[in-house]
Amino acid sequence: MIERTEAQQFSREEVGLALRNHGMHLEGLRYPTTPIGMHYLLIHFDIPAIDESSYALEIKGCVRNRMKLSLEDLKQREKVSRTVVMECAGNGRSKLSPRPISAPWGEEAVGCARWTGTPLAPILEEAGLLDEAVEILFSGSDRGIDAGVEHTFERSLPVQEALREDLLLAYEMNGQPLPPQHGYPLRLIVPDYYGVASVKWLESITALNEPFDGIQQVVKYLYQESEEDPGVPITRKLPRALMVPPGIPEYLTRRRYVSPGRIPIEGRAWSGYGRIERVEFSFDGGNSWEDTRLGEPEDPDAWTPWSYEWVAEPGEYELCARATDESGRTQPLQTDESWNVGGYCVNAVQRVPVSVRP
Ligand SMILES: Nc1nc2c(c(=O)[nH]1)N[C@H]1C(S)=C(S)[C@@H](COP(=O)(O)O)O[C@H]1N2
Numbered sequence: 001m002i003e004r005t006e007a008q009q010f011s012r013e014e015v016g017l018a019l020r021n022h023g024m025h026l027e028g029l030r031y032p033t034t035p036i037g038m039h040y041l042l043i044h045f046d047i048p049a050i051d052e053s054s055y056a057l058e059i060k061g062c063v064r065n066r067m068k069l070s071l072e073d074l075k076q077r078e079k080v081s082r083t084v085v086m087e088c089a090g091n092g093r094s095k096l097s098p099r100p101i102s103a104p105w106g107e108e109a110v111g112c113a114r115w116t117g118t119p120l121a122p123i124l125e126e127a128g129l130l131d132e133a134v135e136i137l138f139s140g141s142d143r144g145i146d147a148g149v150e151h152t153f154e155r156s157l158p159v160q161e162a163l164r165e166d167l168l169l170a171y172e173m174n175g176q177p178l179p180p181q182h183g184y185p186l187r188l189i190v191p192d193y194y195g196v197a198s199v200k201w202l203e204s205i206t207a208l209n210e211p212f213d214g215i216q217q218v219v220k221y222l223y224q225e226s227e228e229d230p231g232v233p234i235t236r237k238l239p240r241a242l243m244v245p246p247g248i249p250e251y252l253t254r255r256r257y258v259s260p261g262r263i264p265i266e267g268r269a270w271s272g273y274g275r276i277e278r279v280e281f282s283f284d285g286g287n288s289w290e291d292t293r294l295g296e297p298e299d300p301d302a303w304t305p306w307s308y309e310w311v312a313e314p315g316e317y318e319l320c321a322r323a324t325d326e327s328g329r330t331q332p333l334q335t336d337e338s339w340n341v342g343g344y345c346v347n348a349v350q351r352v353p354v355s356v357r358p
Pocket residue numbers: 039040041042043044045086087088089139140141142153181182183194195196197198199200201202
């Protein structure tokens with residue numbers, strides 16, 4: 001039985017958002033690369049209809065040479081693949097109380113795909129950024145209304161960040177043409193940053209001589225402790241570890257059931273602030289912690305596998321996992337420590353209720 005408290009009631013609108021934007025099945029943490037249909041999705045407006053034959057990416061604004069690149073032009077350029085963990089900045093939001101109203105993620109808004117495309121930096125160099133360029137704006141072709149304002153989905157990066165050598169203009173995901181829902185025919189991939197930076201259905205790149213002040217930049221995706229707080233823009237992913245929930249689930253509550261004995265626990269961890277240095281496991285809700293064994297990530301931007309052998313005795317438990325990265329950042333124990341107006345960057349430790357029964 002589930003008790004229905006006020007805070008647990010999701011509105012029809014939140015359920016609608018969750019149906020359009022599904023998460024990754026946590027058992028998908030078993031795979032080094034997330035299969036396309038299992039990778040989470042976040043589509044603010046509609047998936048735009050784009051005709052590849054007339055498609056061209058425009059490079060404009062404060063540049064010496066304006067450029068128009070067809071998909072074929074982009075495919076002729078240097079081809080690079082990177083395995084990149086992507087996570088929505090709103091991951092964990094639904095655990096906050098009171099709950100900010102937006103995509104009601106648990107902690108499944110993540111995936112790690114192999115993206116193939118061409119590096120962005122050489123294109124910006126060819127376009128020749130003028131000295132007055134301060135930010136690079138990435139515009140999608142999707143349009144809608146949010147915060148009461150009609151706009152195109154656009155995000156900017158400071159010039160220095162846009163010139164990083166690890167940014168990709170991707171036209172393939174896991175070796176296939178980008179599927180419509182993931183940005184066909186072209187998207188930006190910004191490793192280390194939350195997913196919002198990786199603009200899908202990319203239509204143009206504009207060098208700006210002043211900071212971009214669009215809705216998705218200065219109204220949404222700010223970490224604000226209160227409505228009065230001017231807030232800090234969201235950039236890099238905070239560390240997080242997740243485990244594959246062990247045993248079998250109860251259909252409705254997802255509570256896990258396992259038999260006593262040696263239970264292999266496995267999962268993945270990541271951070272936008274450098275390597276994962278440590279992942280700890282707890283079976284008692286975070287009172288005591290044990291170090292787990294770390295594996296090697298498939299790529300510098302991919303997630304890090306970890307494993308632990310839990311010797312389970314009959315009883316009721318709460319399994320937790322906690323990651324620490326090389327910058328020393330780690331995960332809070334309690335969700336409400338990271339309460340913020342928009343419900344971003346909520347990286348409290350995962351908690352998995354388990355019954356151990358013969
Ligand atoms: N054009 C466009 N780009 C976008 C979005 C969008 O709605 N429109 N959503 C962003 C957000 S918030 C996230 S988390 C990622 C999700 O990428 P995915 O759906 O491929 O997992 O795309 C980002 N890029």
